[in-house]
Amino acid sequence: MSFKKYFLVYSNFLxxxxxxxxxxxxxxxxxxxxAILSLVGSVFLLSIFFQNNNQIGGWKFEEALIIQGxxxxxxxxxxxxxxxxxxxxxxxxxxxTLDFVLLxxxxxxxxxxxxxxxxxxxxxIMLGFCLLLYCAIIxxxxxxxxxxxxxxxxxxxxxxxxxxLWFFISTTTIWFVKTWNATEVLRSFLYIGRxxxxxxxxxxxxxxxxxxxxxxxxxxxxxxxxxxxxxxxxILEILVCGIFLIxxxxxxxxxxxxxxxxSS
Amino acid sequence: MMSNLNFYKLxxxxxVQYSNMLEYRVEIALWAISGIIPFFMLNIWTNxxxxxLINISNVMLSRYFLSAFFVRQFSVVWVVFTFxxxxxxxxxxxxxxxxxxxFFRYIAQHIAEQITRFPFALIIASFFFLFNPESRWMPNLIxxxxxxxxxxxxxxxxxxxxxxxxxxCFWTEKASSIERLLFIPTLFLSGLLAPVISFPExxxxxxxLTPFPYLIDFPANLLSGxxxxxxxxxxxxxxxxxxxxxxFRKIWFEGTKKYTAMGS
Numbered sequence: 222m223s224f225k226k227y228f229l230v231y232s233n234f235l236x237x238x239x240x241x242x243x244x245x246x247x248x249x250x251x252x253x254x255x256a257i258l259s260l261v262g263s264v265f266l267l268s269i270f271f272q273n274n275n276q277i278g279g280w281k282f283e284e285a286l287i288i289q290g291x292x293x294x295x296x297x298x299x300x301x302x303x304x305x306x307x308x309x310x311x312x313x314x315x316x317x318t319l320d321f322v323l324l325x326x327x328x329x330x331x332x333x334x335x336x337x338x339x340x341x342x343x344x345x346i347m348l349g350f351c352l353l354l355y356c357a358i359i360x361x362x363x364x365x366x367x368x369x370x371x372x373x374x375x376x377x378x379x380x381x382x383x384x385x386l387w388f389f390i391s392t393t394t395i396w397f398v399k400t401w402n403a404t405e406v407l408r409s410f411l412y413i414g415r416x417x418x419x420x421x422x423x424x425x426x427x428x429x430x431x432x433x434x435x436x437x438x439x440x441x442x443x444x445x446x447x448x449x450x451x452x453x454x455x456i457l458e459i460l461v462c463g464i465f466l467i468x469x470x471x472x473x474x475x476x477x478x479x480x481x482x483x484s485s
Numbered sequence: 486m487m488s489n490l491n492f493y494k495l496x497x498x499x500x501v502q503y504s505n506m507l508e509y510r511v512e513i514a515l516w517a518i519s520g521i522i523p524f525f526m527l528n529i530w531t532n533x534x535x536x537x538l539i540n541i542s543n544v545m546l547s548r549y550f551l552s553a554f555f556v557r558q559f560s561v562v563w564v565v566f567t568f569x570x571x572x573x574x575x576x577x578x579x580x581x582x583x584x585x586x587x588f589f590r591y592i593a594q595h596i597a598e599q600i601t602r603f604p605f606a607l608i609i610a611s612f613f614f615l616f617n618p619e620s621r622w623m624p625n626l627i628x629x630x631x632x633x634x635x636x637x638x639x640x641x642x643x644x645x646x647x648x649x650x651x652x653x654c655f656w657t658e659k660a661s662s663i664e665r666l667l668f669i670p671t672l673f674l675s676g677l678l679a680p681v682i683s684f685p686e687x688x689x690x691x692x693x694l695t696p697f698p699y700l701i702d703f704p705a706n707l708l709s710g711x712x713x714x715x716x717x718x719x720x721x722x723x724x725x726x727x728x729x730x731x732x733f734r735k736i737w738f739e740g741t742k743k744y745t746a747m748g749s
Contacts, residue, residue: 248659255666258670272683
């Protein structure tokens, strides 16, 4: 019953936001070109690193492309769902419209996280999958069912971790009110996810495994894709994903206790 | 007389905007932090000994990336986003009646923001020196002065480009996606992520004719004491400003003729 209700609500969200986004058709074409150029740019940057080396941090160029592919998919997902919705929290809190969200007979986290959709991110997701397919061919990965299942599990987990991170940062708005660019800081840190984590110095590697878990966002899924990950890494990934999801939800309800609406 | 009056107006605008910016100190601090990508890039370069191949020592490269960070901090431009909002909400109309081009207002905003940003950038730099004591250096006054001018020119070039895009708002309403498109070559070709000298030959042959290397690479090389062609750099910067300024004038003139206030 409840599941059906949420499904119905979501399909309504989808329809309305798609309709409003498709108003700006040329924008979508420009966004497509942007996504392609951005991928070309980062492959170009990667090629500079590999100009005279054949490996960086133990990753060959062909293997490092996998990380690019996964990053592109995740970036597409960020642009489609996380960015348009979670930056809206700031607006809700500044203008006091969070009241209306909380009053609705529907889960507030669900409403806040999924209300909008930016279709131009789809193109990036597709671009990422195409790159991954290409990588599978040049790295001679044989695709079978268990490989696909493991990839799907880790990729889903990394999406959840990424979502929780965004949600965490956006939730802090309840105290700080104006944190448009806290998400911008997060974005610039996540930029590291384009490169193999092992190519950084030891201290940064620790930082990016614990505080901003890029290791769990792009590294482990890429290793699973390459087929050289151990089973404990996958288990750890699932564990971390669970912890992040639960704690970000707890944090949201904790933060709501401090919400005092506008002008009060 | 006329220029004196304009100077006075600009000074007043600057004062107003500076106090406005000081209101949002945390926000500006966060902006400053989100610009630390060059330091991560430095970590990849030195950790994998990639710099040996382009004949730059570790110390010189770390100075380069620190300078790139500084140049970026003081040449960030966001006028298109502000102008788009103003145009969409119809706030441009009252500005147009005033006997002052609204872009003076925006330029004052940017400069005020840079002044607010300065202490935060210094704090980040001092942290950098704390971790990399061997890269500490003090450029002589002439170089410092010249690189300030080069950075200001870089800011002007970007400001003019973005203003031209912003004026497209008079025709398309959503000009910021064009800006996002143009940001991609700026990001990858300006030298923020990798010094231009490390680029492959097929790129280096034409890149010095585009404005991109003069945005970050040239001022950063100048400031850090790396090898660069000072006269050629300044000439190209001035040349680009002289090319872009008449285009901006023209498009502004055409745009304001086309402009119809909100609701008409």
